[in-house]
Every structure is written in structure tokens, then in C-alpha cells.
Amino acid sequence: xxxxxxxxxxxxxxxxxxxxxxxxxxxxxxxxxxxxxxxxxxxxxxxxxxxxxxxxxxxxxxxxxxxxxxxxxxxxxxxxxxxxxxxxxxxxxxxxxxxxxxxxxxxxxxxxxxxxxxxxxxxxxxxxxxxxxxxxxxxxxxxxxxxxxxxxxxxxxxxxxxxxxxxxxxxxxx
Numbered sequence: 001x002x003x004x005x006x007x008x009x010x011x012x013x014x015x016x017x018x019x020x021x022x023x024x025x026x027x028x029x030x031x032x033x034x035x036x037x038x039x040x041x042x043x044x045x046x047x048x049x050x051x052x053x054x055x056x057x058x059x060x061x062x063x064x065x066x067x068x069x070x071x072x073x074x075x076x077x078x079x080x081x082x083x084x085x086x087x088x089x090x091x092x093x094x095x096x097x098x099x100x101x102x103x104x105x106x107x108x109x110x111x112x113x114x115x116x117x118x119x120x121x122x123x124x125x126x127x128x129x130x131x132x133x134x135x136x137x138x139x140x141x142x143x144x145x146x147x148x149x150x151x152x153x154x155x156x157x158x159x160x161x162x163x164x165x166x167x168x169x170x171x172x173x174x
Contacts, residue, residue: 005038006036006039008032008036009038009039011029012029012039012042013042013046016043016046016047021047087170087171090167090171091167091171094163094167098159098163102159106152
């Protein structure tokens with residue numbers, strides 16, 4: 001066993017570190033490595049480590065199985081929430097599209113001839129009525145309007161109930 005090493009070992013280490021072995025190596029150094037046991041062992045061990053390192057770098061680096069399972073569960077839950085949320089979003093859009101025009105129509109109708117809101121605002125805006133009286137705000141024609149609230153409120157409630165039933169039946173088929 002030779003502990004001192006070879007005089008050409010430094011050249012061999014430099015060739016291996018730069019990645020020049022065996023393509024860019026001189027014939028003289030190749031012949032030396034073939035005859036010197038220390039240099040041939042150095043080439044064998046270093047090339048084995050380099051090839052193992054290249055193989056491990058080429059392999060995909062997978063996360064731990066627990067993290068993969070957790071992500072799959074999270075995706076499954078998010079998909080379930082999205083599936084449940086679709087009919088709810090549809091119901092909200094439907095309700096908005098039905099009740100917004102209905103509410104605007106009610107406000108316009110009541111402002112024109114039902115509760116006489118416009119006349120209240122005109123009376124409040126007049127400078128001679130500086131004091132605010134409660135009877136000026138009370139609707140005098142609550143039940144004598146052409147659109148009686150006794151008929152309008154149950155009609156709106158019936159429409160809301162029927163739209164909820166229709167949306168439930170549509171979401172059941174999906």
C-alpha cells in the first residue's frame with residue numbers, strides 16, 4: 001500500500017474535476033492511468049460518484065407522500081365546494097334578475113300614484129314648511145291606491161316561493 005500517492009495524481013484530479021476524462025486526456029496520461037493503480041482507483045471512484053450524482057439529479061424529486069395526499073384532499077374539497085356553489089350562484093343571479101326589475105317597478109308605481117312619495121319630497125323641499133311634522137310623512141293613501149299592498153305583498157312572496165322550488169328542482173336533475 002502506497003500512502004504517498006502518485007506524482008501525476010494532481011493532473012488526474014484536474015482532468016476529472018473539469019470533466020475532460022477520457023475525451024480530452026492525452027495518450028500519455030491514459031497510459032499512466034492504465035499502469036498506475038492509485039490513479040486508476042481514483043478515476044474509478046470519481047467517475048462512479050459523478051455518474052451516481054448525474055443519475056440522482058436526473059430523477060424527479062417527489063415531495064413526501066403525506067403532502068401529495070393532503071393536496072389531493074384539498075383539490076377534492078375545493079371541487080366539491082365549487083360543485084355545490086354553482087346552483088347557489090345561479091339562484092342568486094336568477095333572484096336578482098327577477099326582483100330588481102320588480103322592485104324598481106314597485107318603487108316607480110308607488111312614487112307616481114300609490115303612496116305619493118313625490119309629493120312628500122316636494123312638500124319637504126318647500127321653504128315655507130321649515131318644521132317637520134310626522135303627519136306629512138305618513139302615507140295617507142296606503143290602502144286606496146290602484147296597486148293595493150294587500151295584493152302586492154302576497155304576490156311577491158308567492159313568486160319568491162315558486163322561484164325557489166323551480167331552482168331546487170333544476171339543481172336536483174344535475
